[in-house]
Amino acid sequence: MAEKKGLLKRLAEGQIWTSIFRGGGVPQSRRQRMMVVLNSVFLHLHPVRLPKHAVKLKFTWCMGGLSFFLFLIETISGILLMFYYRPTIEYAYPDIIDLAEQVPFGIMREVHRWGAHAMVITVWLHMFRVFMTGSYKPPREFNWSIGVILLLLTLLLSFTGYLLPWDQLAIWAITVGSNMARATPFLGHEGPGAALLAIGDINFVTVASDVRFALIGGRFLGEATLLRFYVLHCIGLPFIIMIFMSVHFWRIRKDGGISTPV
Amino acid sequence: MPDANKKKTATIKPVSPPPAALSQADDNTQVTRRSFFSWLSLGWLAFVAATGGFFTMMLRFFFPNVLFEPVQTFRAGYPEDYEAGEVDLRWKAKYATWIIRNDEGIYALSTTCTHLGCTPNWLVAEQKFKCPCHGSGFRKTGINFEGPAPRPLERFRIVLADDGQIVIDKTKKYQQEKGQWGDPEAFLKV
Amino acid sequence: MEGFKHLIDSLTKPTILVTFTFIIFFFLFPPSDWFDKWHRRLRFNALWGKKALLIINVLLVAFFIFGLGDPDFRAIVLKPDNVPISGLIFLVFFFTWLSMNQAYKNDELVEAGKPVDEHYDAPNDKVLVWPDLVYVEFICLILFSAFMMVWSIGLAAPLEEPANPSESPNPSKAPWYFLGLQEMLVYFDPWMAGVVLPSLIIVGLMAIPYMDNNPEGSGYYSYKDRKLSIAMFMFGWLVLWVLLIVIGTFLRGPNWNFFGPFEYWDSHKLEALTNVNLSEFIYVKLFNTGLPGNILLREIWGLLIILGYFMILPPLLAKTWLKDMYLKMGVARYSVFIVLIITALTLPIKMYLRWMFNLKYIIAIPEYFFNF
Numbered sequence A: 001m002a003e004k005k006g007l008l009k010r011l012a013e014g015q016i017w018t019s020i021f022r023g024g025g026v027p028q029s030r031r032q033r034m035m036v037v038l039n040s041v042f043l044h045l046h047p048v049r050l051p052k053h054a055v056k057l058k059f060t061w062c063m064g065g066l067s068f069f070l071f072l073i074e075t076i077s078g079i080l081l082m083f084y085y086r087p088t089i090e091y092a093y094p095d096i097i098d099l100a101e102q103v104p105f106g107i108m109r110e111v112h113r114w115g116a117h118a119m120v121i122t123v124w125l126h127m128f129r130v131f132m133t134g135s136y137k138p139p140r141e142f143n144w145s146i147g148v149i150l151l152l153l154t155l156l157l158s159f160t161g162y163l164l165p166w167d168q169l170a171i172w173a174i175t176v177g178s179n180m181a182r183a184t185p186f187l188g189h190e191g192p193g194a195a196l197l198a199i200g201d202i203n204f205v206t207v208a209s210d211v212r213f214a215l216i217g218g219r220f221l222g223e224a225t226l227l228r229f230y231v232l233h234c235i236g237l238p239f240i241i242m243i244f245m246s247v248h249f250w251r252i253r254k255d256g257g258i259s260t261p262v
Numbered sequence B: 001m002p003d004a005n006k007k008k009t010a011t012i013k014p015v016s017p018p019p020a021a022l023s024q025a026d027d028n029t030q031v032t033r034r035s036f037f038s039w040l041s042l043g044w045l046a047f048v049a050a051t052g053g054f055f056t057m058m059l060r061f062f063f064p065n066v067l068f069e070p071v072q073t074f075r076a077g078y079p080e081d082y083e084a085g086e087v088d089l090r091w092k093a094k095y096a097t098w099i100i101r102n103d104e105g106i107y108a109l110s111t112t113c114t115h116l117g118c119t120p121n122w123l124v125a126e127q128k129f130k131c132p133c134h135g136s137g138f139r140k141t142g143i144n145f146e147g148p149a150p151r152p153l154e155r156f157r158i159v160l161a162d163d164g165q166i167v168i169d170k171t172k173k174y175q176q177e178k179g180q181w182g183d184p185e186a187f188l189k190v
Numbered sequence C: 001m002e003g004f005k006h007l008i009d010s011l012t013k014p015t016i017l018v019t020f021t022f023i024i025f026f027f028l029f030p031p032s033d034w035f036d037k038w039h040r041r042l043r044f045n046a047l048w049g050k051k052a053l054l055i056i057n058v059l060l061v062a063f064f065i066f067g068l069g070d071p072d073f074r075a076i077v078l079k080p081d082n083v084p085i086s087g088l089i090f091l092v093f094f095f096t097w098l099s100m101n102q103a104y105k106n107d108e109l110v111e112a113g114k115p116v117d118e119h120y121d122a123p124n125d126k127v128l129v130w131p132d133l134v135y136v137e138f139i140c141l142i143l144f145s146a147f148m149m150v151w152s153i154g155l156a157a158p159l160e161e162p163a164n165p166s167e168s169p170n171p172s173k174a175p176w177y178f179l180g181l182q183e184m185l186v187y188f189d190p191w192m193a194g195v196v197l198p199s200l201i202i203v204g205l206m207a208i209p210y211m212d213n214n215p216e217g218s219g220y221y222s223y224k225d226r227k228l229s230i231a232m233f234m235f236g237w238l239v240l241w242v243l244l245i246v247i248g249t250f251l252r253g254p255n256w257n258f259f260g261p262f263e264y265w266d267s268h269k270l271e272a273l274t275n276v277n278l279s280e281f282i283y284v285k286l287f288n289t290g291l292p293g294n295i296l297l298r299e300i301w302g303l304l305i306i307l308g309y310f311m312i313l314p315p316l317l318a319k320t321w322l323k324d325m326y327l328k329m330g331v332a333r334y335s336v337f338i339v340l341i342i343t344a345l346t347l348p349i350k351m352y353l354r355w356m357f358n359l360k361y362i363i364a365i366p367e368y369f370f371n372f
Helices: A007-013 A015-020 A030-039 A063-082 A092-101 A108-132 A141-163 A168-182 A211-216 A223-254 B002-010 B033-060 C002-011 C014-028 C033-041 C044-048 C050-068 C071-077 C080-111 C129-154 C176-187 C190-211 C224-251 C278-286 C295-319 C323-357
Strands: A049-051 B073-075 B097-101 B105-110 B121-123 B128-130 B144-146 B155-160 B166-174 C126-128
Touching: A007 A015, A030 C126, A030 C129, A049 C129, A063 A108, A063 A223, A063 C129, A092 A108, A108 A141, A108 C080, A108 C129, A108 C224, A141 A168, A141 A223, A141 C176, A141 C190, A168 A211, A168 A223, A168 C176, A168 C190, A211 A223, B097 B166, B105 B166, C002 C014, C014 C033, C014 C044, C014 C224, C014 C323, C033 C044, C033 C224, C044 C050, C044 C080, C050 C071, C050 C080, C071 C080, C071 C224, C080 C176, C080 C224, C126 C129, C176 C190, C176 C224, C176 C323, C190 C323, C224 C323, C278 C295, C295 C323
Parallel strands: none
Antiparallel strands: A049 C126, B073 B166, B097 B105, B105 B155, B121 B128, B155 B166
8 A cells, every 4th residue: 555644544543542432533424423423422412413503603592502511610610619618617718818819720719700600691591592492382391491490500509609708798698598588488487477387385487497597507697507508509409400401401302402493 | 843842832831830829719818909909008108108207307407406606695784884875886796786775774686687687787877777788777776667677676685684784685586566675674774 | 971971870760760661661572463563663673683783782882981981880890790790781682682683584584485594404404413513512612711711810709808797798789690689679578579489480480381382483583473472581581680680780889779870879878768568558648547456457458459469350351451362371371370470560560669659568467477
C-alpha cells in the first residue's frame, strides 16, 4: 500500500480507540453517524434522527439543554465548594470569605451563585417555550407536570443555598421563608386550624412540633437550621431532582421526542 | 428419531402422587378462596402498618428531644433604670426584647414581627415600630396599625425578683387579641 | 432631564403602573376576537415585527444607560443580586417577541392554507443527531460556559455583613425569584400568600395540560387558535410574576415603601398606611356602632362575601358569560379552572382594595389565625 496513514488515522483505527468507540474511525457514512449515537451511553439520551426544526435555535432556544448543563455546573462547582465550607455558625461566614480570598481560582462561589440565578431563568424560559409551542398537549401532559416539579425543586435548591453564607441576606430571607411555614393551615403553629388540633389545654401543633420546626430544627434559626439546609441543599434535594430529571428525559423520548405539528 | 423422543417425554408417569390439595377437595388443611383472601388482607395490613410506622419514625426523627438553644429568662435591671415614655433598646440585640415604661408601669415587647418574624426598627420621630421586610407598623403599645402584620406584637412575662430586679421570662407570651394583656404578669405596675 | 426622571417616577407609582398594565395587557395579547379586532386596529401587532424589536431594544438600552447616570438608579441596578433581573427584563422581552413573532408568521401561513414553519415531511425531513444536533449543543455549551466565566470574574457574588438576628436590614428582600411572593405577602395573610397561593400556582401549572383540551397548536408556535390559553398564561407569567418581581426589586425601598426608580431611598419617608378591616368599615364607619364581641357576628359580612365569591360566582359565570367555555370544558375541567382563576384574581382585587380604601382583611379572625 503506497498510501501512508497519518498518526491520527492510525490512532483512530487502533485497538484502544475502537475498543472505546465501537465502529472505529471517523464517522462519515450515515450508518456510522447513527451508530455513534446508538453506541454512546450519554448521546443515547437523544434519538438517532430528529425533525429538522428540532435543531433550530429559534424553535428550541436550547433552554432545556442549558438548564441541564447548568445543573451540571452547579453540581461540580458545589462539590468543589464543599471541600472548604463548614456548615456551622462559627465557620460558615469566614469560610465563604476564604473561598474568595485564600483559595486559588477563587471564583467558584461566583460560578455557583450566578449559575443558580441563571438556572432559575433558563428553567422559566424553557417552560415558556414549551407552553408557546403547545408542547404540553397530549401525549406530553404528564411530562409537563414533571417539569413543573423540576421548576419547584430548582427554586427550593436555590432557596436552601441562600442560607449557607450565613450573612444578613441569608438569615432574613430564611426567617421570612420559614415563618411562612409557621402559617401553614393545620400544620403550622400560627396557621388557621392549628388551634383545633388540641385536647383540652394541650396543643399538638406548637412552636416545637410544627412544620416550621421540622424545617429549621429548632424554635429559632440557628446551628440546626444551617445544618438542615446544608444537607437538603447538598444531598437531599439534588437526590430528588435527579430522580425527576431522569423521568423527565426518559419521558421526552417515550412521548415521541420533541413535539412536532401533527 | 424425533417422533419417538417426543412420545417418550409426553408419556412419562408422575413419580409421586399429586399434592393432597389437588386430590382431596374437602380437606380441612386446604387453603380455600376465602381464607386465602383473609390471609392476603392481613398481610397487606401488616405491610401498610409497618410502612406507616417506618415513616412515622422517620418524621419523628426530625424532632429531637433536647434543644440546645439560648436561655429564655433574663434579669433586666431595676425599674428605676427605665425612663417613663421611652422605648428601651438595650436588650434588643441580646434577648430580642424591648422594655417600655409608661406612666403606670413596665412591659416587655417581643422584637419579632408577627407577620414573618423580621425585627422592626423603633422610629423615634414617628413614635412607631416599623418592620423593614413588609412594612408592618406597630404603635408603642405593640398594637399593629399599618402593613400586613395580622396581630399585635407579643408581650413577655415580666415580674420582680426578690432583690428588686426585673425578670423577663420569654417562654410565656401574652397576646392582645386573646385578651391576655390584662393578665397580672403581662405588665409590671410600678 | 430632571423632568423626565420625575415623569418616570410618577408613572411607576404602583397604582398607575399596574392599572396601565391591566388595561393595555389584553390588547397586546388578545384573549378573544373582540380584543383581537382592536389589537389589529391599534396596530399593536406591529410589536411582533422586526422593526419593533430593534426600536424597543434600543429604547431599553438607552433607558438603562441614561438611568446609570443617576446615583439612585445606579444603586439599585448595579446591586450584584439585581443584575440578573436587569438581564431578565431583556431576556423576557426578547423571548416573548421571538415566540410571538413566529406565532404570527405561522398564523399567516395557516390562513393562506400553507403548512406551518415547523412542518416536516416524515421521515424524509429528518436530520441526524450526530452531527447536526450535537454540534449545536456543543457550541451553545461553549458559548454559555464562556459567558458564565466572564460573569463570574466580572461580578463578585454578594456577601453582606455577618448574620445578626437582632437587626433586619432595611429593606429586607427575599431572593429575587421570590419577590412576587413577597409582594403577595403585603396583601395577604402568610397562610394565603406563603402557603396556599404558592401551592395553587404549582398545582395550577401542573394542571394546565389537563384543563386545556384544545388540540390545536401542538408542536408549533401559534396564537390565533389558542388565544385564550396564551393570553392567560402570559398574564400569569408576565404580569403576576415578572412584573411583580420587577416592582419588588426596583420599586420597593426602605420600610417596604414604594419608591420611583430615580427616587432617593429615604428611610424616613412617611406614608400613611393605617389599615382597616372590613368589619371595622361596616360596624364602625357605616353603622357607627362598636365591633360586636361575637366573632361570627363580627365577621359575617366578610364570610358572606368570600362564600359568595367562591360558591356563587363560578356557577353564575357558567350560566352566563362563560357559557360556551363551560359547555366545551365540562364540569370537572371548568370547576378546577374557574377556582384557580378567581383565586388568582383575588390578588389584583386585594391590591386595589388596599390602595384605594386601605382595606386590610375581608375576614379578620386573628384569634384563630384566620385572616383573608
